[in-house]
Amino acid sequence: MxxxxxxxxxxxxxxxxxxxxxxxxxxxxxxxxxxxxxxxxxxxxxxxxxxxxxxxxxxxxxxxxxxxxxxxxRALSPEGIFHLYEARAAIECAALGAAIDRAEDAAIAGLAAYLDRTEGAYDRSTDPVELLEMDEGFHVRLCALAGNPEFDSMLSNVNGRIRYVRSIDLKQMRASGAVTERMSAHRRVLQLLIARDKTAAMDAMRAHIEKRRDQATEAVRLAFADIYAPREGAE
Known part of the structure; x- marks a missing residue:
């Protein structure tokens, strides 16, 4: 050859x-x-x-x-992370509203099956990377229900730029026992999506995302501590 x-x-x-x-x-x-x-x-x-x-x-x-x-x-600052969370909330709420208008029941059932499969593993996991993959998996699948590839592209960009801080944030949340509460927020959004209650669903999604947005200063502090921590094998 x-x-x-x-x-x-x-x-x-x-x-x-x-x-x-x-x-x-x-x-x-x-x-x-x-x-x-x-x-x-x-x-x-x-x-x-x-x-x-x-x-x-x-x-x-x-x-x-x-x-x-x-x-x-790129710089890392509480203001920058706040802006990314704000953008994420806007994208995901718009996508959720469109999904409520357009998504077939079978497609919504697929999202529910994903949450059923991952909920237990999410509660048990101590790996922040694994937690983030499952968390993003729910949000990405929900966004895709809108049937608008521009939403998918924009969310992918924001997720990539905020991923490191979110992984550190999830690690801290796991240590405090708050991760299970996060998954229950997914369940609430899903229930409202199934009910096609657009106003309540978008309010729940916005509250879910903005709860972490408002912790941006602490999340960035933790991220800086991790970035500048002595690396294994370093002199």
Whole structure:
């Protein structure tokens, strides 16, 4: 078999995916300048596709670009996290309202089956990454019921930019025993969706998201403590 070199778009896509993960997980520290030469060597890429991938992440809000200085990791601040939660609430409430108007009963039943499958595991899990995947899984599936791919795209962007702080927040919530309450909020939203009670459902969704939004300062403090904690194996 003759091996072929990946097309440029394949290379950019691979770099984009890896860099997006690194940015979302704050492997680059907040407001840190990125060393393009070091990144190119680490990722086995030339500067041209690397820069294209970096520019995509700037457009999506994962990185910043400063003329004459280069690419920087996005800042991490309570105000920024507050704004992301506010955007998330707006997107998800709009999607929920559309889902109540448009979604077939069978599609809503599929969301209910997902919650039934994951609720027990969510209550038992101590892994913040696993908790976040299950939590996002519910919200992403609910958003998809609206049948509007623009909602899906916008929610994916916000989720990616807020994911690290949310994982730290969920870790703290698990330690305090508040995670079970979070899943019960999903059950409440689902019940109102099934009842097609748009006003009450949107109010419940907004309250569910804004409860964590109002803890943005503490969530960012915990995130900074985690980002700057001594890493295993570090000198």
């Amino acid at each position: 003759i091996e072929t070199q990946p097309m440029p778009e394949d290379t950019v896509g691979r770099l984009y995916g890896e860099l997006r993960r690194m940015a979302a997980d704050f492997e680059f520290r907040p407001s840190e300048r990125l060393n393009e030469s070091r990144l190119a060597l680490r990722l086995g890429a030339s500067r041209t596709p690397l820069r294209e991938a970096l520019n995509r992440l700037v457009a999506e809000g994962f990185l910043d670009f400063r003329s004459g200085q280069g690419f920087f990791c």
